[in-house]
Amino acid sequence: MYYEPGRLPHGLPYDPFKSCVVPRPIGWISTTSRDGVDNLAPFSQFQNITFDPPMVMFSANQTSTGKRKDSTVNAEETGQFVWNMATYDLREAVNLTSEELAPEVDEFERAGLAKAPSRLVRPPRVAASPIHFECEHLHTLRIPGNGVMGTVDVVFGRVVAVHVADWAMTEDGRIDIPKVRPLARLGYHDYTSVDHTFTLPTVMSTDGGAGLEGSPEKAAARLGTGRR
Structure with missing residues (x-):
């Protein structure tokens, strides 16, 4: 099978592109609007980009109506966001917060998630998540795309505080990944979780x-x- 995106069709019932870059960590991003409304949304195009100082990024395509995502707008306007680790135990809540809702809707409440206060930034953390990064917004790179949703905002942030739950640590001071079971995105409607390492x-x-x-x-x- 060979195809050229936008030029030569792949001829398959489902587009394979996102299933070729897997597994992808999930950027479960919490923000707070200028009006004080908390927002929570998962982004499967998320990654850390360097460690000294630690920085992360998430990519947010436009909404189905061609508008910028609330997470992007809030991060830019307030200069802050929080990454919450998505886990297997929280998979249903992660899915619920992926719904496209109006800016005045609080996704924490929608998904029945308790909030935990952050230390250095305003947006709250997902209390049930074992790991969090409090971030200061650095820059947004806006890349034009095709169609209504194709344009993407790549949001960069510097990690200013890290939270790791005590139960998520091993006795020798490492994060117990199989115990935490981070959730990762595949293609189509598929996910996976990390339950063993080598x-x-x-x-x-x-x-x-x-x-x-x-x-x-x-x-x-x-x-x-x-x-x-």
Whole structure:
């Protein structure tokens, strides 16, 4: 099978594109509008982009009516957002918050989710989620696309605070991924969750894997560069 998007059709009953880049972590993003309304929505085009300092991004296509998503608008107008880890146990709530609703609707209430206060930003956290990043908005890159929904806002944020539930940690100080069971997006209407891991030591010799771990302190110490 071969196709060229927008030029040569794939001839399949379902478009395969999103199923080729999997699994994708879910950016379950909470924001607060200028009017004080809390918003919560999942984005399957989400990722961390660097670790020193830690930054993340999420991509938000337009609504079915061609408008910008509330998450994008709120993050830009208030300068803040929170990433909440989506887990298998929270899958139904994640799905409920994906519904396209009016800006004045509070998705926390809609999905029956309790809120937890953040420390450094205004948007609340999903209390039942085990891991959160409080973020300050850095920049939005708007990329034109095709059709009503094709245009996308790529929202970048700097992580200023991290919350990890005690129960989500192992005795040796690692996040217990199989216990947490992060939810990940596949294609179509399919999801998966991480219920097992394996270890594959790095072959990198220059930094001892500090960069792969994502530790600025260890990277600075091993490379002798010091912290900026």
